[in-house]
Amino acid sequence: MSENSDNYWKENVRLVLKLLAIWFIASFGMGILFVDWLNQFQFFGFPFGFWMAQQGAIYVFVVLIFVYVFKMNKLDKKFGVDEEEMMDEGSE
Amino acid sequence: MDTQTLTYIIVGITFALYIGIAIWAKAGTTDDFYVAGHHVPPLANGMATAADWMSAASFISMAGLISFMGRDGAMYLMGWTGGYVLLALLLAPYLRKFGQFTVPDFVGDRYYSDAARTVAVICALFVSFTYVAGQMRGVGIVFSRFLEVDIMTGVLIGMSIVFFYAVLGGMKGITYTQVAQYCVLIFAFMVPAIFISILMTGNPVPQLGFGAELADGSGYLLDKLDGISTELGFGEYTAGNKSTIDMFCIVAALMVGTAGLPHVIVRFFTVPKVSDARLSAGYALVLIAILYTTAPAVASFARLNLIDTVSNAEYQATPEWFKNWEAIDLIAWRDKNGDGKIQYTAGNAFEGKPDFRDEGKGASGERLLRNENGPSDNELYIDQDIMVLANPEIADLPNWVVALVVAGGLAAALSTAAGLLLVISTSVAHDLFKKMLLPNITDKQELMFARMAVAIAVLIAGYFGINPPGFVAQVVAFAFGLAASTFFPIILMGIFYKRMNKEGAISGMLTGLVFTSLYIIYFKFINPDASNGENWWFGVSPEGAGTIGMALNFVVAYVVSQFTNAPPKDVQDMIERIRVPRG
Numbered sequence: 001m002s003e004n005s006d007n008y009w010k011e012n013v014r015l016v017l018k019l020l021a022i023w024f025i026a027s028f029g030m031g032i033l034f035v036d037w038l039n040q041f042q043f044f045g046f047p048f049g050f051w052m053a054q055q056g057a058i059y060v061f062v063v064l065i066f067v068y069v070f071k072m073n074k075l076d077k078k079f080g081v082d083e084e085e086m087m088d089e090g091s092e
Numbered sequence: 093m094d095t096q097t098l099t100y101i102i103v104g105i106t107f108a109l110y111i112g113i114a115i116w117a118k119a120g121t122t123d124d125f126y127v128a129g130h131h132v133p134p135l136a137n138g139m140a141t142a143a144d145w146m147s148a149a150s151f152i153s154m155a156g157l158i159s160f161m162g163r164d165g166a167m168y169l170m171g172w173t174g175g176y177v178l179l180a181l182l183l184a185p186y187l188r189k190f191g192q193f194t195v196p197d198f199v200g201d202r203y204y205s206d207a208a209r210t211v212a213v214i215c216a217l218f219v220s221f222t223y224v225a226g227q228m229r230g231v232g233i234v235f236s237r238f239l240e241v242d243i244m245t246g247v248l249i250g251m252s253i254v255f256f257y258a259v260l261g262g263m264k265g266i267t268y269t270q271v272a273q274y275c276v277l278i279f280a281f282m283v284p285a286i287f288i289s290i291l292m293t294g295n296p297v298p299q300l301g302f303g304a305e306l307a308d309g310s311g312y313l314l315d316k317l318d319g320i321s322t323e324l325g326f327g328e329y330t331a332g333n334k335s336t337i338d339m340f341c342i343v344a345a346l347m348v349g350t351a352g353l354p355h356v357i358v359r360f361f362t363v364p365k366v367s368d369a370r371l372s373a374g375y376a377l378v379l380i381a382i383l384y385t386t387a388p389a390v391a392s393f394a395r396l397n398l399i400d401t402v403s404n405a406e407y408q409a410t411p412e413w414f415k416n417w418e419a420i421d422l423i424a425w426r427d428k429n430g431d432g433k434i435q436y437t438a439g440n441a442f443e444g445k446p447d448f449r450d451e452g453k454g455a456s457g458e459r460l461l462r463n464e465n466g467p468s469d470n471e472l473y474i475d476q477d478i479m480v481l482a483n484p485e486i487a488d489l490p491n492w493v494v495a496l497v498v499a500g501g502l503a504a505a506l507s508t509a510a511g512l513l514l515v516i517s518t519s520v521a522h523d524l525f526k527k528m529l530l531p532n533i534t535d536k537q538e539l540m541f542a543r544m545a546v547a548i549a550v551l552i553a554g555y556f557g558i559n560p561p562g563f564v565a566q567v568v569a570f571a572f573g574l575a576a577s578t579f580f581p582i583i584l585m586g587i588f589y590k591r592m593n594k595e596g597a598i599s600g601m602l603t604g605l606v607f608t609s610l611y612i613i614y615f616k617f618i619n620p621d622a623s624n625g626e627n628w629w630f631g632v633s634p635e636g637a638g639t640i641g642m643a644l645n646f647v648v649a650y651v652v653s654q655f656t657n658a659p660p661k662d663v664q665d666m667i668e669r670i671r672v673p674r675g
């Protein structure tokens with residue numbers, strides 16, 4: 001593996017691990033492990049733990065994927081491994 | 093116009109639309125047929141993925157399940173959305189770069205082994221057939237309740253539609269039909285939810301209305317629901333019943349299973365570029381989240397409405413929908429204390445599913461049951477599958493909303509069925525025939541095989557729809573457990589761990605497969621009486637078995653790979669290639 005793609009891969013893995021940590025905390029952490037404790041806080045009309053489990057975690061998932069898309073596109077450019085324009089898009 | 097005429101019109105229009113799209117998107121090559129020529133734009137792929145993913149279970153059953161489970165229902169909400177994060181971050185971009193047609197393709201090439209490919213084909217077929225059976229049952233329920241045809245005619249109509257656009261258009265036809273089906277199903281889900289939210293709380297956004305104060309001034313909706321549920325003995329709606337470890341494992345199995353399901357993964361083979369694969373996973377999740385964040389709101393509205401309507405109501409004064417659902421066996425009531433009123437409390441009213449074999453009527457005109465009484469004073473049985481379909485009627489919404497919900501339920505079931513049928517046909521025509529049995533066939537012949545395989549798969553699925561095996565609900569746990577314990581770990585290690593070899597992958601996959609199957613078969617079929625917290629390993633129910641299977645798969649694969657040879661040079665080069673988008 002060339003040094004460039006090696007570094008690209010390492011940064012990629014680091015980004016993914018960071019995002020997965022947030023994914024874990026929002027769902028397994030706040031929605032399951034600490035849900036009863038969080039329920040003592042009121043969040044609009046919801047007990048907070050209940051809200052995280054049935055609503056909040058899903059919103060966090062959506063944001064995570066878009067952050068990933070944005071950061072990866074930047075990373076691709078930084079290491080010069082982004083895709084050239086494909087010419088056969090929608091040719092029909 | 094009455095509901096039935098309206099339903100025929102709306103369902104008819106949507107079916108005509110699907111057929112029109114199929115004719116427009118006819119497939120010419122195997123590339124078109126398997127992966128829509130890699131030409132699908134990311135937003136369209138996101139919509140198709142969402143429709144493919146949201147099945148009859150998501151549309152028809154999920155809100156009902158949550159309604160009866162309260163907070164624990166979150167396991168479906170988190171489990172069936174969180175997997176998309178894993179898909180987007182860990183699998184989709186790399187599999188798209190790999191650039192073949194199927195999951196068994198990847199497994200076979202990455203692990204340079206036809207044995208690995210074969211295990212993957214078997215798992216893919218099993219998972220897909222399990223799922224299809226459930227969709228066809230959904231189609232049957234909807235048709236028999238709302239169009240008043242028998243289940244068989246309903247399934248036959250559904251089959252012919254799917255047959256037409258799947259055989260003709262393959263992935264290309266299916267993708268663009270799914271785009272239309274997404275629009276139909278999300279509209280159909282949201283309209284009644286918004287109506288009911290306005291009626292109950294005055295807030296048009298169900299996600300907010302669910303936490304708002306009730307319009308009649310009786311305080312916060314969730315507080316009232318907690319109070320009323322406790323009063324009837326169900327326990328607080330916002331508190332959980334399942335143990336933390338069990339919730340944890342079930343959610344993990346559903347998430348990882350989602351990321352390992354072949355009909356979901358294959359959608360990411362259809363976009364033009366790696367960056368499009370990432371983006372379309374994001375679009376897919378947004379579009380899915382619209383329904384998944386609305387469903388828990390619908391669940392709590394429906395729960396409160398239902399209790400208000402039936403609790404202590406006179407049977408003779410119940411609204412028409414109550415008797416309609418009773419007529420098709422999905423609601424049952426026995427007047428245990430002879431007061432003519434419905435007592436609805438916690439616990440099972442009867443042993444097992446209602447058995448209406450006796451034709452007689454009771455004192456209030458209710459259908460008589462043969463079942464033994466259950467242990468509680470509860471008199472009412474309600475099938476949780478009816479909540480979404482009955483909701484507009486329970487809330488007294490206009491006819492056209494009811495008709496719309498029917499069209500939405502059909503769209504959800506048909507779109508998922510089509511996606512699964514395609515996986516089945518690809519597995520047979522491509523993985524089995526082209527890659528293993530008859531490597532010399534031409535593209536044209538392979539395309540013909542693929543079309544025949546879809547046709548046969550439609551017939552088998554239809555058979556299961558007409559004669560639903562009693563175990564459909566149980567085998568869903570199976571589908572997710574298997575996807576989680578076989579596909580996900582070996583695909584993940586195939587991308588992220590270069591040293592992983594054929595011996596490790598095959599032994600890992602087999603360990604996951606055998607463990608998960610035995611655990612589920614033992615507790616679901618051989619000894620269901622023992623299926624409780626005391627006998628489960630670490631307190632994990634069969635629904636969460638995939639999580640343990642997955643962990644075993646990882647460990648076994650790693651250990652075995654340390655004692656066997658590294659994969660050959662060309663495979664290592666391939667891994668390096670799929671890790672970067674360019675080239």
